[in-house]
Amino acid sequence: MLRKNLTTNKSIFALASGRLPCAVAIEKISGRDSIDLARKLFKPAQGGELEKKRAMIMGTLFDQEGKKIDECLALIFIGPHSHTGEDSVEFHCHGSEPVIRKLEEALLHLGAVPAQPGEFSYRAHLNGKVSATDVDNLGDVYLAKDPADLEKIYSRKDGSLSERIGALREHLLKTQAILDTAVDFSEEYSDVIGQAKAPLIQTIHECSEIIQRYSRFKKGATSPRLVLAGKPNAGKSSLFNALLGRYRAIVHEEAGTTRDVIEEDIEVLDRRWKLVDTAGFRESSETREKEGIELGERFLSAAAFWILVVDGAMGISPDEENLIEKYGNKPHLVVWNKKDLDQWMAPRGKWYGQSVHPLSAKTAEGINELWAKLETELSKNESHGPLPTAVEASRLEKALELMEALVVQLDRNELPEYLAETNREATRALELVVGEVGTEDVLDRVFGEFCIGK
Secondary structure (H helix, E strand, O other), X not given: OHHHHOOOOOOEEEEOOOOOOEEEEEEEEEOOOHHHHHHHHEEEOOOOOOOOOOEEEEEEEEOXXXXXXXXXXXXXXXXXXXXXXXXXXXXXXXXXXXXXXXXXXXXXXXXXEEOOOOHHHHHHHHOOOOXXXXXXXXXXXXXXXXXXXXXXHHHHHHOHHHHHHHHHHHHHHHHHHHHHHHHHOHHHHHHHHHHHHHHHHHHHXXXXXXXXXXXXXXXXXXXXXXXXXXXXXXXXXXXXXXXXXXXXXXXXXXXXXXXXXXXXXXXXXXXXXXXXXXXXXOOXXXXXXXXXXXXXXXXXXXXXXXXXXXXXXXXXXXXXXXXXXXXXXXXXXXXXXXXXXXXXXXXXXXXXXXXXXXXEOOOOEOHHHHHHHHHHHHHHOOOOOXXXXXXXXXXXXXXXXXXXXXXXXXXXXXXXHHHHHHXXXXXXXXXXXXXXXXXXXXXXXXXXXXXXXX
């Protein structure tokens, strides 16, 4: 494992800012001799040398041969008053690849070593600047893709997960009481088994939902998809452009213009979604169009939400009915498009139990109303409840394994003594879920998921 190669005896360095080239690049150095290293490379504009005190100084960087690298800003941090708890230096340079390459070559020449992913945070933890729980939360901040994710992460401190785990623990204690009764009164064993299973199954279901919530969050690095579907020339691409607020998909009177899938990011209620325009769904013998339809069906199958776009000048056809029959069980809305046309026919009530939303994607009439309805519907699909950390989710999985093993034991009619002991183990595992997070719990995550420079 990477952490076996770590040393706290040498200073480490890494680019802490974004990809080069950029406006400003930040090279971070941390370690007991970091200021001495900086002093050999940096000359203050006002003369003299860098002093070992907190400061922000303009000056010039030189390499080990005395050749100029860049004019930059040096920030000096004296441990323990720094991110890592060690003496640290940041060079704020011009975001040029040659500048950073020459600076890092000079640091290597002077004995500093490149930081491994997460090594700055690891040193901060070792020096008591951040707890293991803080590091675990920080990992999820990196995974967050929109403000809604951040809100869930920062709300962890409200104790809602502890309350939920406490309630689940009560279910297991109820099961324990029932199983202990079976140990004392074995003649009532069969009656007791049925009573024990009900609270256990409920606990398993709720634990699974909490674990899945984290799994969905982690997978959410890929935004959920909002897919537009309908027959050719229903106005999907026009609606795609209207929702996007700009011209992105080609719009043409000829049916079947869209042959591929087009994706763009949109934001709904602080949640980033992938808006997807698909090829028109219809029976086709043309090879390229069939491939586009098959691709659209794959996206529709994986969609978190979809909108059926109906040509309001033509009305319902077997194509729309086929889509509803295949995908009507997924969350969706029905849009009755082309309200700007004289041939447009107003929808009559609900269709397949769904309200129909009249609009004109071309003129944007009805788009605001569609946005309002979308926000309402998409909020229903938002995952509610406490979001565990990676460590908590992992611990909960261990508790869940024990509970599922207990169900198997119950089905096998094993001795009540064995059942009671398995339930006790599951209860202890559940109690650990929101316990103190240790260094070993988060080290794998730090090196597996953190970026270099953090």
